Amino acid sequence: LNMLKIEFNTLLFQINSATIKKNTYNKKYICNSFLMNRKNKIYQKDQEFSNFSGKKKQIYRNVEKNLIKMNNSSNDTSNFEKNFNRTRRMPIVTIVGKGNVGKSTLVNRIAGTFDDGSIVHDMIGVTRDRTYKKASWLDYEYLITDTAGILLGNTIKDEFSTLIMEQSLIAIQEASVIVFVVDSKSDLTNEDIELAEYLKSQKCPIILVVNKCDNSESLLLNNPVYWSLGLGEPIPISAIHGINSGELMQKIVKNLPKVNVPFIDDTINVAIIGRPNAGKSSILNILTGKTRSIVSEIPGTTRDSVDSFISGGMNCNLYNLIDTAGIRRKKSVDYGTEFFMINRSFKAINKADCILFVIDTVAGITEQDQKLSERINDQGKACVIIMNKWDKITQSVDFDQNEIKLLINNSFPALSWAETLFVSALEGTRCNKILESVDLAITQYNRHIPTSILNEIVQEALSWRPPPTNGANRQGKVYYCAQISERPPAISIFVNDPDLFAESYRKYISSQLRIGLGFKGTAIRLFWTKRK
Numbered sequence: 001l002n003m004l005k006i007e008f009n010t011l012l013f014q015i016n017s018a019t020i021k022k023n024t025y026n027k028k029y030i031c032n033s034f035l036m037n038r039k040n041k042i043y044q045k046d047q048e049f050s051n052f053s054g055k056k057k058q059i060y061r062n063v064e065k066n067l068i069k070m071n072n073s074s075n076d077t078s079n080f081e082k083n084f085n086r087t088r089r090m091p092i093v094t095i096v097g098k099g100n101v102g103k104s105t106l107v108n109r110i111a112g113t114f115d116d117g118s119i120v121h122d123m124i125g126v127t128r129d130r131t132y133k134k135a136s137w138l139d140y141e142y143l144i145t146d147t148a149g150i151l152l153g154n155t156i157k158d159e160f161s162t163l164i165m166e167q168s169l170i171a172i173q174e175a176s177v178i179v180f181v182v183d184s185k186s187d188l189t190n191e192d193i194e195l196a197e198y199l200k201s202q203k204c205p206i207i208l209v210v211n212k213c214d215n216s217e218s219l220l221l222n223n224p225v226y227w228s229l230g231l232g233e234p235i236p237i238s239a240i241h242g243i244n245s246g247e248l249m250q251k252i253v254k255n256l257p258k259v260n261v262p263f264i265d266d267t268i269n270v271a272i273i274g275r276p277n278a279g280k281s282s283i284l285n286i287l288t289g290k291t292r293s294i295v296s297e298i299p300g301t302t303r304d305s306v307d308s309f310i311s312g313g314m315n316c317n318l319y320n321l322i323d324t325a326g327i328r329r330k331k332s333v334d335y336g337t338e339f340f341m342i343n344r345s346f347k348a349i350n351k352a353d354c355i356l357f358v359i360d361t362v363a364g365i366t367e368q369d370q371k372l373s374e375r376i377n378d379q380g381k382a383c384v385i386i387m388n389k390w391d392k393i394t395q396s397v398d399f400d401q402n403e404i405k406l407l408i409n410n411s412f413p414a415l416s417w418a419e420t421l422f423v424s425a426l427e428g429t430r431c432n433k434i435l436e437s438v439d440l441a442i443t444q445y446n447r448h449i450p451t452s453i454l455n456e457i458v459q460e461a462l463s464w465r466p467p468p469t470n471g472a473n474r475q476g477k478v479y480y481c482a483q484i485s486e487r488p489p490a491i492s493i494f495v496n497d498p499d500l501f502a503e504s505y506r507k508y509i510s511s512q513l514r515i516g517l518g519f520k521g522t523a524i525r526l527f528w529t530k531r532k
Contacts, residue, residue, distance in 0.1 A: 099149025271352035276326025282425035441521030476500035
C-alpha cells in the first residue's frame with residue numbers, strides 16, 4: 001500500500017511538472033484520465049490487501065481528494081493553464097555572436113566566474129563546445145550558455161567548423177533568451193547581418209548588445225547601423241569592466257519565467273580527466289546520451305571544462321559530469337591557450353567529489369598518468385579508473401582482465417583502492433557500469449565509522465604488529481582514534497609522539513583499516529596527532 005501511495009504521489013508530481021504544448025493536447029483531459037487510470041489500478045489491488053482495510057480507506061480518500069482538487073482547479077481554465085505552464089526547466093540565456101566579440105568575457109561577467117569560467121583569449125576560435133554556468137539576478141535563477149563564434153556564410157572549413165556550428169545551433173534552439181553580441185570597435189560585417197537575420201526566425205526574445213563600449217562617448221551609440229539589424233534598441237556595455245551590465249540584466253530577466261525549483265546544491269560533481277585523446281569526451285557523450293562535447297581524433301579538441309547534469313546510477317543521484325581538457329606534461333605546455341585549458345582541468349579536480357580517470361588502453365600507462373593518480377590521491381577524491389578503447393585491445397590479443405588489474409595496481413600504487421572498468425566508449429561496452437561504480441565510490445566517500453569499531457580494528461592491528469622502537473629505545477604508543485570528517489573519510493590517531501611512527505608503519509595501519517572497513521573507491525586521510 002505504501003508503494004502504491006508513493007507511485008500515486010510520484011505520478012501527481014510528474015503531471016504537475018510536465019510541459020505540454022498548449023495547442024496540441026487537452027491538458028485537463030490528460031490529467032484526469034491519468035488520475036482515473038491510477039485510481040482504478042489501486043482499486044484493483046483491493047483483493048490482495050484485504051487485511052489492511054483501514055490503510056486502504058486512507059489511500060482511497062487521498063485519491064478522491066486529489067481528484068476533486070484537480071477537477072475544481074480545471075473549472076477555472078485560466079488558473080489551470082497558468083499553473084500547468086509553470087516551467088520546472090531552468091531558463092537558459094544563450095550568448096551568440098561572431099568570433100572575438102567578447103562572448104566568453106560577458107558570460108564570466110554575468111555568472112561571476114572569472115577565476116574558473118570560460119577561457120578568454122585574444123585568439124579567435126578559443127571556445128568550441130557550448131558551456132553552461134549558473135547565474136542569478138534579483139529573484140531570477142537561470143543558466144547562461146557560452147558558444148563558439150558563429151559564421152553562417154563561412155566558406156573556409158576546418159576539422160571542427162561543422163561540429164562547432166552544430167553545438168552553437170543547439171544552444172540557440174534550447175534558449176529562453178538570446179543575447180546577440182557585436183563589437184563596437186569594428187564595423188558590422190556580413191556575418192553579423194546574416195546571423196541577425198537567422199535569429200529573427202527564432203521564437204524566443206533577442207537582445208542586441210554592443211560590447212567594448214569602454215568610454216562615455218561610445219555609450220551614446222549614435223551610429224544608426226545597429227538599429228538597421230532590426231533587433232530593437234541596442235544596449236551598449238563593457239563586459240570586461242562591467243559598464244552598463246545592470247541594464248542588460250534587467251532586460252534579460254524581463255523575458256525570463258520564474259522557476260519554482262531552486263538550484264540543487266547536493267549535486268555530485270564528477271570530473272573526467274586524463275591525457276589528451278584518451279576518450280574523455282566520448283565517455284561524456286555516451287553517459288549523457290547526446291553529443292554534448294565535440295569528439296575528434298586530434299588531441300586537444302576540448303578546451304573549456306564542460307558541465308553536464310544527468311541523473312542515474314543505483315541511487316538515482318544527480319551528477320554534474322565535467323569534461324576537461326587533456327593534461328600533458330608541464331614541460332610540454334607553453335603559456336597560452338593550453339596553459340589555461342590545463343588550469344581549468346586542475347580546478348575541475350579540486351571541485352569534483354569523484355574522478356573518472358580515463359586511460360587510453362592502446363597507448364598504455366605513462367609517467368603523466370602516474371602523476372595524475374598521485375594528484376587525485378593527495379587531494380582526497382573518490383575515483384574510478386576507466387580503461388578506454390578496450391575493444392581495440394581484445395581484437396588483436398586476448399588479455400586477462402585480472403592480470404591487467406594487477407598491473408594497474410602496481411603502476412598506480414596511490415590508487416590501488418580504486419575500482420577499474422574496461423570499457424569502449426566507441427561501442428558503448430560496459431559504459432552502463434560507470435555510474436554504478438561512481439555511486440559505490442561516493443557512498444564510501446561519505447561514510448562515517450563509529451569510534452568503537454575504529455579502535456577495535458586499530459587495536460587488532462597493533463596486536464599483530466606492535467609499533468617499533470627507535471634508537472633511544474622509545475616505542476610509539478597508540479591511545480585511540482576517531483573519525484573527524486567525511487568527504488573523504490579522515491581519521492585522527494592519537495599517539496604519544498608522531499615522529500616514532502615511520503612511513504612504513506603508517507601504511508600498515510592504513511592498509512589494515514582498508515581491510516577491515518573497505519573504503520573501496522575513495523581516498524582516506526590519517527592524521528597522527530600527539531595527545532596533549
